[in-house]
Amino acid sequence: MSLAPDTFDFVATLVRQRSAIQLEKGKEYLVESRLAPLARSAGAANVDAYVRTLRANTGLHEQVVEALTTNETSWFRDITPFNMLRNTVLPDLRNRGSRRIKVWSAACSTGQEAYSIAMTVKDHHPDLDLSIVATDLSEEVLAKGRLGAYSQLEVNRGLPAPVLVKHFVRKGATFEIAPPLRQQVTFRKHNLLDQPPMGGPFDIVFLRNVLIYFDVATKRDVLARVRRSLAPGGYLFLGAAETTIGIDDTWERVHEGGSSVYRPREGK
Amino acid sequence: MKALVIDDSRVMRRIVGGILTDVGFDVVEAGDGKEALDRLEEHDDVQLCCIDWNMPVMTGFEFVVEARKRDEWRDITLMMVTTEGEQNQIVRALAAGAHEYVIKPFTPDIIIDKLQFLGLVEAKETL
Incomplete structure (x- = not known):
């Protein structure tokens, strides 16, 4: 399933404003995979539908930024x-x-x-x-x-x-x-x-x-x-x-x- | 480089063997500790053993104890790969002479990580 362009733009702008992290074009998969669990738990049909609810509900913005800025990590990452x-x-x-x-x-x-x-x-x-x-x-x-x-x-x-x-x-x-x-x-x-x-x-x-x-x-x-x-x-x-x-x-x-x-x- | 994969599960031998083959090892297999000792006698160029704990005939722990008695095998790296994850078992295995310990389930990068620590695979900085 591909993400609607305006969904990506909205999320990219939100993340840039809140964290200064730049989500380039081509990172749609990242938005899709990180936000899918949030969309599911909110009962939205898909990520596009979930992001539409974000436009009205700024209270959810923080968890969206969190979901997209959390990096994989490990012990002694690179020795x-x-x-x-x-x-x-x-x-x-x-x-x-x-x-x-x-x-x-x-x-x-x-x-x-x-x-x-x-x-x-x-x-x-x-x-x-x-x-x-x-x-x-x-x-x-x-x-x-x-x-x-x-x-x-x-x-x-x-x-x-x-x-x-x-x-x-x-x-x-x-x-x-x-x-x-x-x-x-x-x-x-x-x-x-x-x-x-x-x-x-x-x-x-x-x-x-x-x-x-x-x-x-x-x-x-x-x-x-x-x-x-x-x-x-x-x-x-x-x-x-x-x-x-x-x-x-x-x-x-x-x-x-x-x-x-x-x-x-x-x-x- | 040659590695010996010791596990009584053929599926598990194939999984571990596949990961090792991908990073450049020739792989030989054994289904229990006793058979593993025989393989080491046959192949004097084994550098790494990946060892399950619970196996019939001779356990992986008993294998480690036996292998460590042999001076000519002292440079072989021994890595436990097992579902046994109790802290005292890890301590026992390391005290008996194992170098590393991977608790099942694992992913290929975990095995490769460990091999990097052990100096058997070149360490690369990653993103």
């Missing part, structure tokens, strides 16, 4: 950034005398990235005093992150078994993050277009697989806000398909072991 965190970034911060490390996990979804960072620090740099602020637009994913309870399928994905048995406690059908790690992460609702969240300045920001959804002007805007949220000498991790190059030249790229991390250039 290389976590290796770089462990082998390069944390040792550098330690050498510069920081024992208290503040991290911002932006667009954190259900918390796997934030908890993966906490596990990395606990296993490899246990003397560091870590606090993580994990933010997302969606209250639904934040609630799940706070709970720190994941299904068997979720813990199978990307989580090495030795890490699983070390940092999780099985409770019935779910695996829960052990309390010491959970206490290091604070979940907060935050829009990347607003001022950075409380809890900074941050030594490390993870902003992975988020910029890909934005247009160039918004990318610049978000990167500028992130730069202001960083402590001097701080680091920014982006997704594998993302870069500051050609968008914002106030960042320098540190490339190592197949992965990159970014730092504000001196004097910029």
